[in-house]
Each structure stands twice: as C-alpha cells, then as structure tokens.
Amino acid sequence: MTAGSDVAARLAGFVAALRAHGVRVGTAETVDAARAVEALGLADRALLREGLAATLLHTTGQRQLFDAVFDLYFPRAVGAPDGEPAGREELRDRLAAALAANDTAVLGRLAVEAVDALGGYGSSPGSGGWSSYQTLERLRPQTLLAQVRDDMRARGGGAGFAGRLLEEEIRRRIEEFRGQVAAEARRRVAERRGRDEIARRAVATTADRVDFLYAGKDRLAELRRTVQPLARKLATRLAARRRRAARGTIDLRRTLRGSLSTGGVPVRPVLRRRRPARPELVLLCDVSGSVAGFSDFTMLLVQALHDQFSKVRVFAFVNRIDEVTGLLTHGVADAEGLSGRIRAEARLTGWHGSSDYGVALGEFAERYGAAVGPRTTVFVLGDARTNMADPNLPALKRIAAQARRVYWLNPEPRAQWGTGDSAAPEYAGLVEMHECRTARQLGALVGRLLPV
Amino acid sequence: MFTSVDDVSARLAETGYLASPAVATTVFLAARLGKPLLVEGPAGVGKTELAKAVAEVAGARLVRLQCYEGVDEARALYEWNHAKQLLRISAGRGESWDETRDDIFSEEFLLPRPLLTAIRGEEPTVLLIDETDKADVEMEGLLLEVLSDFQVTVPELGTVTATRRPFVVLTSNAGRELSEALRRRCLFLHIGFPEEELERRIVRLKVPGLDETLATSVVRVVGALRAMDLRKLPSVAETIDWARTLLALGADTLDETVVRDTLGVLLKHQDDVLKAAAKLDLDAV
Ligand SMILES: Nc1ncnc2c1ncn2[C@@H]1O[C@H](COP(=O)(O)OP(=O)(O)O)[C@@H](O)[C@H]1O
Ligand SMILES: [Mg+2]
Numbered sequence: 001m002t003a004g005s006d007v008a009a010r011l012a013g014f015v016a017a018l019r020a021h022g023v024r025v026g027t028a029e030t031v032d033a034a035r036a037v038e039a040l041g042l043a044d045r046a047l048l049r050e051g052l053a054a055t056l057l058h059t060t061g062q063r064q065l066f067d068a069v070f071d072l073y074f075p076r077a078v079g080a081p082d083g084e085p086a087g088r089e090e091l092r093d094r095l096a097a098a099l100a101a102n103d104t105a106v107l108g109r110l111a112v113e114a115v116d117a118l119g120g121y122g123s124s125p126g127s128g129g130w131s132s133y134q135t136l137e138r139l140r141p142q143t144l145l146a147q148v149r150d151d152m153r154a155r156g157g158g159a160g161f162a163g164r165l166l167e168e169e170i171r172r173r174i175e176e177f178r179g180q181v182a183a184e185a186r187r188r189v190a191e192r193r194g195r196d197e198i199a200r201r202a203v204a205t206t207a208d209r210v211d212f213l214y215a216g217k218d219r220l221a222e223l224r225r226t227v228q229p230l231a232r233k234l235a236t237r238l239a240a241r242r243r244r245a246a247r248g249t250i251d252l253r254r255t256l257r258g259s260l261s262t263g264g265v266p267v268r269p270v271l272r273r274r275r276p277a278r279p280e281l282v283l284l285c286d287v288s289g290s291v292a293g294f295s296d297f298t299m300l301l302v303q304a305l306h307d308q309f310s311k312v313r314v315f316a317f318v319n320r321i322d323e324v325t326g327l328l329t330h331g332v333a334d335a336e337g338l339s340g341r342i343r344a345e346a347r348l349t350g351w352h353g354s355s356d357y358g359v360a361l362g363e364f365a366e367r368y369g370a371a372v373g374p375r376t377t378v379f380v381l382g383d384a385r386t387n388m389a390d391p392n393l394p395a396l397k398r399i400a401a402q403a404r405r406v407y408w409l410n411p412e413p414r415a416q417w418g419t420g421d422s423a424a425p426e427y428a429g430l431v432e433m434h435e436c437r438t439a440r441q442l443g444a445l446v447g448r449l450l451p452v
Numbered sequence: 453m454f455t456s457v458d459d460v461s462a463r464l465a466e467t468g469y470l471a472s473p474a475v476a477t478t479v480f481l482a483a484r485l486g487k488p489l490l491v492e493g494p495a496g497v498g499k500t501e502l503a504k505a506v507a508e509v510a511g512a513r514l515v516r517l518q519c520y521e522g523v524d525e526a527r528a529l530y531e532w533n534h535a536k537q538l539l540r541i542s543a544g545r546g547e548s549w550d551e552t553r554d555d556i557f558s559e560e561f562l563l564p565r566p567l568l569t570a571i572r573g574e575e576p577t578v579l580l581i582d583e584t585d586k587a588d589v590e591m592e593g594l595l596l597e598v599l600s601d602f603q604v605t606v607p608e609l610g611t612v613t614a615t616r617r618p619f620v621v622l623t624s625n626a627g628r629e630l631s632e633a634l635r636r637r638c639l640f641l642h643i644g645f646p647e648e649e650l651e652r653r654i655v656r657l658k659v660p661g662l663d664e665t666l667a668t669s670v671v672r673v674v675g676a677l678r679a680m681d682l683r684k685l686p687s688v689a690e691t692i693d694w695a696r697t698l699l700a701l702g703a704d705t706l707d708e709t710v711v712r713d714t715l716g717v718l719l720k721h722q723d724d725v726l727k728a729a730a731k732l733d734l735d736a737v
Contacts, residue, residue, distance in 0.1 A: 051478075054481055
C-alpha cells in the first residue's frame, strides 16, 4: 500500500467515526480535509489536528469529541514506549516535578509511561487491556497536590498575591494529566482491539447527547455551561415563531385606508400586528435523586429564557411541593450550587425521602391552584416513578383543566415507561408526554413546545 | 499568500498579532484552499484584529461589512443614489426617456457597499464580515450567494464577477447560531481564551511598560477568574485593559488592595465582582 492511499484510508476511517458520533461531515468537507493534509503534511501532528478541525467541524461543541477520535486515528506513537517501565514511586516523583514546572511535554510523556507501567491488565490479547482507571488508582496524582504546592512555595513560586492561586492551578494541571492518561489508555486499547471499535465505544459522545439519567458530575457541569448558548439559540427560534404567529391575519381597515392612494383598489394587504400578552409558564420539577440532573438543567434553561414570558413560576418536589422561583432567579450565577440550595431551603420531603408524584401533584393543586390559569402552560418534569404510591390522576386532571396546555417531559427511554413503578402511561393518557433523555432532545422540544 | 504555517505566525507577529498554532494553521489553509474563514469565539479574543492583521501582512486593502440588526442589501451590497438620479432627471438634457434611463442606471449613480466593493476590486482584498451573528437570518442568504460564486448581479448593469477573489473573514460571537449552509461554505476557527504563555506574550506586547513578573501575575489571576462560574468571563481585551490600568496606577506588584480596587476593569457585573472577591479571599469589596 502506498503512503498516499494509507492516509486516505485513515482519513476515511476518521470521518466515519466522527459521523458515527453524530457529526455531520459531507463529501465536500472530506475533500477539503484531504487537501488540508496535503498542504500541511503529516510531520507535525498539532498542525494536522488543527487543519482537520478547521475543515471538518462547523461548531465549537464538537471539538472535544473530535480530539478524542483524532487521538485514535492519528496516534502520537505506535506501541509501547521505549525502555523498561518505571516503578510507581519513580513515576510519582517525576510527575510531581513536571507538575511543579508545568512542563506539558513531560506530562504527556509521563501519561504514556504511566499507562504502560500501571495500566495493563490480563494477558491474553482477547481479554486483556489498558485501563486509565487502574493507572490513576495506582498513581493517585491528586495526592501529589500538597507536595507540589509546598515544593513550589519553597522555591518562591507561592510569593505575592498570585500565590493564593497556586493550589487551584496545580489542581487544573492534575486534571489535564488525568485526561492525557485517559487518551493514552484509549490509544493502547485501540491498538489491541481495533480503532474503529474503540472510537465508537470508548469515546464519550458530545455532552448534549448523553442521557441525563446517566450523566456524571463532570458531564452535568459541562451541560450547565451550555445553558446560555442554548437559551440564545432558543430565543431566536421563539422570536421567529412569534413573528410567524403574529403574521397571517389581515387588518381590513388599514388595508382599505392604504388603498386610498390606489383609487380604492386594495393592492397591499396590511397585516395585523398583534401584540399578545406574553404567555405564562409553570414548571413542576421532580428533584429527587437520579432525575435531579435533568430537572436542574431544565430549570436553568427556562430561567435563562424567562424574559420570553410574562411570568415564570417554578415548583420543586420530592414528595412535598414548594415554590423555588426565588431561589432560581438568584441562583443562575451559581448554577452549581443550585440543587443543593433547593434541597436545603425548600420543604420537599415529608415522612420519607423518595418521590411521590400523587402527593406532590395533589398538594400543588390544593395550595397553588391559583398559579395556573388559561394563559399558563405547565411543564411537569420527571420520570413518573411513584414508588408504588397512588399516582393521583384526578389532581393532574384538575391542573390540565385549568391550564392552557400541560406537557410532561420524561427523561426515561420510552421503552421503560410503565415498567416497575412507573405511572408514565397513566399520566400520558391525561397530558402530552414526551421522551426527553438528552439536552439535544430537550432543546428541540422546548423550541417546539414553549408557548409564544 | 503564505509559504507555510510558520510564515503566517511570523508575519502576523510583525504586525503585532500573536497567533496560536490553531489560528496560524487555519489562516494558512484558508489562503491555500481559497475558502472563507468563519471565526467564532467570545468577544475580545482578537477576531476582528486577526482580519486586520491578515490584510496588513498581505498588503491587501481591508473592506469591512459591520453587521447589525437590520443590516440589509442596500447597506451590504449596493444602492442607487436616488437623490442624484432625481437631479439628473429633472436637469433633463432633451434626450429620450430610454437614454435618460440608461444614463441614470450607470456606474456614476451606483453606491457600492462592502460586498460589491470587495468583489469588484482588482487589488488584493480582505473582506471582513464582522459580527455576522448580529445580522438577521435573511442576510445569510445574500452572504451565501456572494460567497458561493463571488459574483453579484445588478439587474441594470449586469453581473459582476470577482477577477480576484477576496480573502474573506466572517466573525461571530455566537449570539445566534449561524445557518448550517453558511457554516459549510467556510473553514471554521474557534478562538477561545489563549493559553497562559500566549496571553502573557500578548500583554507584554500591548503593554510594553509593564514589569514581567507583574504580567505573569496578571495572567494568572485572569486564568483563575475564567475557571469560576461567572456571568461574563474576562477576555483578552479585559486583560490588556487591566494591565494598562495597573501600569497607570504605578502598581509594581499585585496586592489585595490593588486587585480589589481594579476588579471592575475585568468584571462587568456586580455579582461577578462579589463572587470573585469571595473566591479570591479579598476582604469586603
Ligand atoms: N492574539 C492577539 N494578538 C494581539 N492582540 C490581541 C490578540 N488577541 C486579542 N488581542 C487584542 O485584544 C483586543 C480585542 O480584540 P478584538 O479583535 O477587538 O476582539 P473581538 O473582535 O474578538 O471581539 C484588541 O485590542 C487586540 O489587539
Ligand atoms: Mg470584533
């Protein structure tokens, strides 16, 4: 095989892996990418990475995914590093020195060595592999923090005002090193099991396509950072829908008045500009355990959109319901602490800690019924898992009768609705229920369902 | 235009623009592949400045279309000078209407706007379409048309085709998602906040009088602020402003008082200032 066709095949595999993760790469982009490779050469991997990103990507959100896949298809090296694997203590010492010096090149090499020395498991090619988890568990880079800090202080690095930033800076370097270890472990595994498979399975997909129910802490933090951009996008979409809704009806009087200049022939229909009162929104959010990530994200998103509505009120529940609108308006600046504050400051639980939709809906209908009127659209957020308690369908029916619309957004896959203690089918019989597993789905639903 | 990526970096640096490897690579490719470059990123990271620097090193004239809400074809492409046309008609020269009409729709009465100007030029041109996200969606159709064929049809005059394609830079703060069609026409470059080392070099270049150690501290504090969950993170523009402020105040090191008194240069929202002060352990602001 010639070098040229090898590169072409590599590029094709790379593009296919990106597509499998939902990046839309067309033929024209692939051609551009090939031209970029030709213009840049293969010698400098960093340039190649930037060149391919410039030709294949169109938005910022895909970059993390792109980098992980790039590392598999254009690996920094082949095989194990040269030389005898170093021992754990030696690696830790060198890691501490590199962290103190903030030497990124050395940190990269150490990640390679660490995976080689500490990350291997099993022996047969079929079952063995390389684990970043095992590497990091054995190396424990986070425990070097104090040592590195003291070392830097001793050498004058901690002097002056910026000294107080030291710890945070070291923490970020360690975090980056962990990422490098993960990338290296993927590379080694891919050599053993084939990069196409690893690219599909081991590379985390973009945050907006991860199930809320399975998203870890980091992913949720990543998602929170997308709230503002997503809100801006949705605001544009809502404005367009509002314009469309405002068009359409012809203002007869003004059309006739306009026609006076054309001798009474109405040539230019004048469209009525409606300035309808902005709609009102009520959110009922299950904030218990596993669905909390979903509810938090949705609350933040709606809060970021609040100027699209004349009024937004938010209620949170586990098995008792309480209004949290106030907490939310002040909470946007500190999104991370939001759920903690809601759980600390609102009265959400009674006798026990598990969610009870029946009681919560009933209490809402009783205490806050006045919040819902003919201009109000209500969103219920939750998995409809009642822990075997009575779903209290009449309460939801009452709310639905008072409101303009009620939608239910359920973060569980549709296939699981009705299994176990899920009352989803019963509730879905009363109000429109949508599957809403990912931020991407949520964005699409909110853009479509929010009243304008 | 450029012989290599290093050539791009070196020549941009001569004009005072310090390019990251990503910036230099993408500019090199845009020139090589002849494609428009879409630069996206937060405000104040040097998007506009990049287009200006490219024009300067290429010895090209810079034609700038500044987008805003409501910018339209008449502002972006061309417009007829109605006032002048009316004068010409009422001045009458005793010729037939056909002759008059041919005359008033001629070059003399045309007001070319940036897009037409950039396409018609014979000389090397950098066309900067700045803050594209501020224009309405309708504008994108026009841009797409112009950027696809690099030709423009003026019904009364005929079709103008670029004899020399301009180097096109579109910028966006991502205030609105640009359409996929427009994105696909372009090479994509995201400029984020620079690495510590690059930002230190930018500060040293833009604020030459600033002490080296102080420049390092400035960049570290800004880096710490960017890791916080703030409403608006400080950009390179703010880093430079802050460095200038410190220089003007005659501060030769950072201390609690100086930082507290000048935090407002970096952060625009009062709640951000309060939050950052707490996280930086500053006493009451
Ligand atoms: N890489 C860089 N090299 C030199 N100056 C820079 C760089 N990045 C930003 N700047 C400076 O930052 C300021 C803001 O840049 P500007 O181009 O206006 O930002 P944007 O268009 O992205 O909002 C300018 O003063 C510019 O000189
Ligand atoms: Mg600008």
